[in-house]
Amino acid sequence: MTTALTIKVNGDQLELGPVTVSFQRTLRIPEEGLHSLPPGLGRFPLRRVSDYPDTAPAEWLARGGVMMPLYQREAMWMLFHSEEPAALQVGVGRVCAVSGETWDESLSKDPQNYAALQDQPWLDGINAGEGYIRQFVAVPLGLGATVEAQVTGSEDHGGVQLRAVGLTDQALRKWEDAQGQVECDMVYSADPVIPFCAPPDMGLGAGGRMRQEVYADERALSDYDEKRSGRVFVHLCSAAQWSAITGEVPPASPVDRETYVRHGLPWFEYYDADHEDLAPSDTLGKVKTVGDLLGDDSGPHTPVDPATVIRLKGDGGDVVADGQW
Template sequence: MGAVRIDGNSLVLPEGVRVRFMRTLRLPESGTHALPPGLGEFPVRRVEDYADTVPAEWRAHGGVMLPVYLREAMWLSFGATEPAALQVGVGKVCAVSGRPWSSRLARHPQNYVVLPRQPWLDGINSGKGTVRQFVAVPLGLGATVEGQVTGEEVWGGIQLQTFPLQEAPLARWREEERRKRERAREIPQAAPAMGLGVGSAMRQEVYRDDWPAGSWAEEPGGRVFVHLVTPPQWRRITGEAPAPSPVDRAAYTQAGLPWFDYYDQDGEDLASADALGQVKPVGDWLGDDHEPWQEPSPHQVKPLGDAPGKPVRDGDW
């Protein structure tokens, strides 16, 4: 497998895949909401750089670690220089299909996202254009996705694995990209220790793979285990003070800062996975959140991607 490295707070996997772990606001567990904002990146460190202070099982898994508060939410930001299939596991349960972690890609049900088509993932796939928000919870209560789907809490953390395209489709893609660049030059351009449970539903699609069957390599190009560390553990292991918890969501909304809605008219949403559809929110395990919720006003929700907009009127020719 290819090497995985850290660049700043980004994980860089083979095939030019970059993953960032974004802090965000945790949403109330009822209703369906716009995508919450990013509040900066989680710091990421290599486990092997702290071999004397991390638990022995972490040294066995290797990978990286990041600090997260209890019930803090996150989303994963993706980038890729060339097409790649990315598997995302939460406690070795696929966040897309709800099936056990596998070293192979599957299309029925699909157990990966396709990059760069999928710009981010805010939670587990709940179908009908929604996901359920990733929220950190301690192992041992049964509240994690892993605990609810498998009945055990063994792994925790997040697992990532990439697969490249086979040589022939990759060559065709590169040639098409070259032609696109040539055409673009001809046209004037404008200036340019825990695991994860779930919280609220959000409007976000997990796109169906539209590459032909057999396009992806059978063996992964790279993989990495991401350990989630409580703030006290982080301080003990690294000697660093963890960043404070994000500003409360009421203050963010009152400040008039943006929320987001991503729309892709050509993308086909994946159906929900039966196993993931049965996962209960963390509030059912840890109790209600008494922090007040203030819904963002319509003007705060910014459309991204292929914004639907109004139809263009046709006239006489």
């Protein structure tokens, strides 16, 4: 019998049924040039809105979800893990980060509007070019710099929307047989999250270009069970908002890119020859960067030493090094 996926917060991770998503702090890359993958600098904290009935905005409480703090122009990326194949829709405001289409709670392949898990390990930005993305960068609403404002002409939602869709029973059994695995019940250790959306004060704009592929799904849409799905909205708080609502001090601003490069710390490359890259979204390819719209605040930057770039996956699909993410 088909049932909706349960959505929970477990520590600083979101669990959407078999899918786990964490939001990773990272370096903001320059908007000029094409760059390797920056490192993960730890997870952003996540808190349920419903746990703060006296301090969270009334509209947030009415609609639930979770919240996390970012500084203005801070970058982030999403790390994915799934116990089984699944489709994960990622929205920046009311815009799909993969297709550039208006958010639609149904799966599509023309164009593909989701990330195919377990194949897609992470997503650092919007699908804006051939073999590259433009980095997720936090900006306040009302300035017109978000992806949502540029694509839709309004900033009514902001934040991040996630929707996971599992396989049909038949497709799941076929996959388990191929893996030699036995189906088991998922065990969750945290309280449930109420999935809904509300207008936060921060949204995501586009930053620098990064080498990253968004993989085309090899599965047929008929393998997915749209009724076996779950959605959650992630409110993006400013540092001041986070402290006012939670009483917690937000994480310190991460080390800047120049300091990281000067110390010769690692960057990463990930290439999987076994999977086809999706065509870029024409809509997202036209999105202007935060620097174009609000002014570039980065200044000159030191080139990355190629010797510090670690390849995480080789041409044949073999894992070379895990890296510290």
